Amino acid sequence: MADIKFVADVMVGKLARWLRVLGFDVAYSNAIGDDEIIRLATSENRIVLTRDRRLTTRCRDVPCLPIDSDDYKEQISQVLSAFGLKEFNVFSRCLECNTPLQQVDKDSVFERVPPFIYLTQDRFATCPTCSRVYWHGTHAVEMLKRIPVRIED
Numbered sequence: 001m002a003d004i005k006f007v008a009d010v011m012v013g014k015l016a017r018w019l020r021v022l023g024f025d026v027a028y029s030n031a032i033g034d035d036e037i038i039r040l041a042t043s044e045n046r047i048v049l050t051r052d053r054r055l056t057t058r059c060r061d062v063p064c065l066p067i068d069s070d071d072y073k074e075q076i077s078q079v080l081s082a083f084g085l086k087e088f089n090v091f092s093r094c095l096e097c098n099t100p101l102q103q104v105d106k107d108s109v110f111e112r113v114p115p116f117i118y119l120t121q122d123r124f125a126t127c128p129t130c131s132r133v134y135w136h137g138t139h140a141v142e143m144l145k146r147i148p149v150r151i152e153d
């Protein structure tokens with residue numbers, strides 16, 4: 001997967017989350033301000049994703065993709081086609097804090113997931129930063145059907 005990295009403004013939070021689902025590194029929080037976005041774009045070589053025209057005009061020295069639609073599915077399509085992104089590493093990154101997930105043994109999550117999940121799933125991963133547990137199950141597959149992206153599993 002390409003080393004492309006993004007920073008998203010508060011108006012495209014759903015897009016940011018979906019890009020993380022696909023495995024992309026997206027800096028985002030619902031409290032992030034314009035100055036912080038510019039700073040992250042500069043210091044970490046991130047591409048700014050924004051629907052804020054005022055922020056777009058401040059992006060003269062950093063790469064910026066102004067997002068057109070307010071529909072998250074169209075936003076995903078716009079980002080993927082703008083950068084020619086076709087390879088994804090789905091569910092490899094924490095949706096909450098953007099940290100790459102670590103695959104873990106099923107036994108190690110026994111006390112941290114609902115019994116039904118433990119019994120029916122085999123692939124688990126945890127976030128080293130916020131300790132959330134993820135599993136790649138039917139929920140994940142159903143989620144991916146909602147977006148206009150073809151995933152080879």
Ligand SMILES: [Zn+2]
Pocket residue numbers: 094095096097098099127128129130131132
């Ligand atoms: Zn996390």
